[in-house]
Amino acid sequence: MGAEGNSDGTVGKALDVLDRVAQAGRPVRFTELLADAAYPKATLYRFLQTLTNQGMLAYDPDRQSYSLGVRLVRLAHAAWAQxxxxxxxxxxxxxxxxxxxxxxxxxxxxxxxxxxxxxxxxxxxxxxxxxxxxxxxxxxxxxxxxxxxxxxxxxxxxxxxxxxxxxxxxxxxxxxxxxxxxxxxxxxxxxxxxxxxxxxxxxxxxxxxxxxxxxxxxxxxxxxxxxxxxxxxxxxxxxxxxxxxxxxxxxxxxxxxxxxxxx
Missing domain, CATH: 3.30.450.40 (GAF domain)
Structure with missing residues (x-):
């Protein structure tokens, strides 16, 4: 995972993670994200938890995978209009x-x-x-x-x-x-x-x-x-x-x- 947003601190890194899930085009597992992550395992997990808690990502416990959250749909609609x-x-x-x-x-x-x-x-x-x-x-x-x-x-x-x-x-x-x-x-x-x-x-x-x-x-x-x-x-x-x-x-x-x- 690229470190493109690292200079923007925690928010930039979290958005990097969100981008990576979006770029996959399908639900992705933690191990897939970790494979090319620029962050330690614990840091990546913390970002995923935060993004999930905020509704930016959704976690499927049965498949143990992450996908884009419904909150993004609302934000995307607002961005589209504004x-x-x-x-x-x-x-x-x-x-x-x-x-x-x-x-x-x-x-x-x-x-x-x-x-x-x-x-x-x-x-x-x-x-x-x-x-x-x-x-x-x-x-x-x-x-x-x-x-x-x-x-x-x-x-x-x-x-x-x-x-x-x-x-x-x-x-x-x-x-x-x-x-x-x-x-x-x-x-x-x-x-x-x-x-x-x-x-x-x-x-x-x-x-x-x-x-x-x-x-x-x-x-x-x-x-x-x-x-x-x-x-x-x-x-x-x-x-x-x-x-x-x-x-x-x-x-x-x-x-x-x-x-x-x-x-």
Missing amino acids: SSLAPIARPYIDILSADVGETIHLAQLDVGQVLYVDKRNAARPVEMFSQAGKVGPAYCTGVGKAMLAYQTADALDRALDRQSFHRFTDHTLTSRAALLAELEVIRGRGFAFDAEEHEPGIICVAVPILNRAGRAMGALSVTSTTARASLMALAALAPRIQQTAAQIAAEAESWRFPEQQQA
């Missing part, structure tokens, strides 16, 4: 989806990675990695690069430190330098591409959802396949997607900072 762009963006991406007939993704950055917060399938759906609630890499996805291009220098540096630069396809950018060069191009034209960089045959055009300071709150993309579209065809949709992104941004800022609208 922090996610999805509730605000829903009517706008419904219209965009009907207009373009391709897959629409709405995403936000989560600790340097892409969190897909909403999705509309194409008229002819295509199997692909992305699903609402799923986390993906930022350096090789259209939405990820669109958001990275509009971060502050410090935020971008932290995000780049978290990229694996794993080669998923022959088109994947595999170095920090290559990505930085691509981000410069994205800032110049105002939108990003995924040119089969994460999945073979999957392409997209993505635009950032920018606040008044010009920083990315999220990103919006139209995704298709090389079998039925080209990057040039998707690029032609960029102004339409930017229009939708601007509508979402205006709605989000009015919701988050209503006092500015009354001045």
Whole structure:
């Protein structure tokens, strides 16, 4: 288990444990968690007990396994309503989806990675990695690069430190330098591409959802396949997607900072 949250003390370590249970995608036993834990057995057990007592984890005594607790469902629902762009963006991406007939993704950055917060399938759906609630890499996805291009220098540096630069396809950018060069191009034209960089045959055009300071709150993309579209065809949709992104941004800022609208 990584020690990523250790610098945040006890709370950070407990959240590391919670993340590990979540990443398993199924109930896990104590021995499984202990196998790659960064903490002593007694410490790991104490964290699990605390998280269970607080309803963040659930313990099954028959199977002797831990799974995510119901309290997280309540917290997730509150976070979705308060922090996610999805509730605000829903009517706008419904219209965009009907207009373009391709897959629409709405995403936000989560600790340097892409969190897909909403999705509309194409008229002819295509199997692909992305699903609402799923986390993906930022350096090789259209939405990820669109958001990275509009971060502050410090935020971008932290995000780049978290990229694996794993080669998923022959088109994947595999170095920090290559990505930085691509981000410069994205800032110049105002939108990003995924040119089969994460999945073979999957392409997209993505635009950032920018606040008044010009920083990315999220990103919006139209995704298709090389079998039925080209990057040039998707690029032609960029102004339409930017229009939708601007509508979402205006709605989000009015919701988050209503006092500015009354001045």
